[in-house]
Amino acid sequence: MKKSKYIWYNGKFVLWDKATTHVLSHGLHYGSGIFEGIRAYSNKKDTYIFRLEDHYLRFFNSAKVALIKIPYSQKTLENATISLIKKNKLKDCYIRPLAFIGDGSIGINPANNKINVIIAAFKWGTYLGDEGVQKGIRAKISSFARMGVNSFMTKSKISGNYINSVFAKREALNAGYDEALMLDSDGYVSEGTGENIFIVRNNKIKTTPITTVLEGLTRDCVINIAKQNNIHVVEQKFTRDELYIADEVFLTGTAAEITPVREIDDRKIGNGLPGKITKLIQKSYKELVKGISEPKSKYLKKI
Ligand SMILES: Cc1ncc(COP(=O)(O)O)c(C=O)c1O
Numbered sequence: 001m002k003k004s005k006y007i008w009y010n011g012k013f014v015l016w017d018k019a020t021t022h023v024l025s026h027g028l029h030y031g032s033g034i035f036e037g038i039r040a041y042s043n044k045k046d047t048y049i050f051r052l053e054d055h056y057l058r059f060f061n062s063a064k065v066a067l068i069k070i071p072y073s074q075k076t077l078e079n080a081t082i083s084l085i086k087k088n089k090l091k092d093c094y095i096r097p098l099a100f101i102g103d104g105s106i107g108i109n110p111a112n113n114k115i116n117v118i119i120a121a122f123k124w125g126t127y128l129g130d131e132g133v134q135k136g137i138r139a140k141i142s143s144f145a146r147m148g149v150n151s152f153m154t155k156s157k158i159s160g161n162y163i164n165s166v167f168a169k170r171e172a173l174n175a176g177y178d179e180a181l182m183l184d185s186d187g188y189v190s191e192g193t194g195e196n197i198f199i200v201r202n203n204k205i206k207t208t209p210i211t212t213v214l215e216g217l218t219r220d221c222v223i224n225i226a227k228q229n230n231i232h233v234v235e236q237k238f239t240r241d242e243l244y245i246a247d248e249v250f251l252t253g254t255a256a257e258i259t260p261v262r263e264i265d266d267r268k269i270g271n272g273l274p275g276k277i278t279k280l281i282q283k284s285y286k287e288l289v290k291g292i293s294e295p296k297s298k299y300l301k302k303i
Pocket of ligand 1 (some may be wrong): 192254255
């Protein structure tokens with residue numbers, strides 16, 4: 001991550017180092033915040049924010065689930081994001097909007113504590129590394145189960161939810177792997193620490209149904225790309241051993257983009273190299289987000 005000059009903070013552009021909060025902020029103590037992860041991409045001519053409206057729609061849905069009342073309209077935050085990117089003179093960048101409950105009451109009930117909203121935009125490479133995107137990563141099934149749907153709300157990017165991912169990620173890294181894959185409380189494959197998961201077997205794609213995982217926007221694009229290429233896609237639960245015997249496995253997310261998985265729990269996936277369907281999806285996704293294949297796509301907001 002590379003620092004930018006400004007962060008949008010409660011309606012104002014403040015210098016990066018001045019974008020601070022009180023140590024008794026409710027969000028800091030209890031994870032009572034919601035966030036998004038968005039990317040902007042550029043080609044030789046133009047810069048586009050990818051699925052800006054859809055990300056903010058999910059932001060407001062997350063807030064609804066978390067009972068956080070955002071004191072700005074969706075349009076205000078979309079426009080603030082565009083202005084922030086321009087003010088920071090950024091092109092390809094990662095955008096992190098966050099709404100969190102501020103200080104006041106320190107009890108579990110946040111009472112009338114202020115809701116703060118920030119938007120940061122900065123240069124940030126792909127989540128699992130450039131080499132991972134090119135050659136594939138090594139993953140491990142986590143000893144931590146994905147949080148249950150009646151304990152944490154999986155349709156919402158609530159800050160506190162992510163401690164489950166933090167545990168799993170650190171365990172995987174400490175054991176020498178690149179990423180953790182989590183099973184749900186029934187033992188079926190759910191998702192990565194910040195990605196949805198896909199497998200390919202016999203030229204058919206399978207992915208976890210959205211019932212218990214985040215409704216990934218990249219996931220949705222990948223399903224569309226596959227269908228446009230006449231590749232059969234099913235949304236169905238699957239087990240960890242189906243991962244082991246898959247021809248290809250890949251992860252999808254705004255931060256991770258399309259990352260192939262070359263090894264899981266020390267079993268080579270396919271021939272240990274990114275497979276042909278994974279590569280096709282990677283290429284089509286890149287061309288879409290950069291405005292190369294469909295510069296007039298409804299998903300692209302030119303800035
Ligand atoms: C837990 C989790 N699953 C999946 C995803 C992928 O979602 P998207 O493709 O919308 O970035 C993310 C990223 O936001 C995530 O945090």
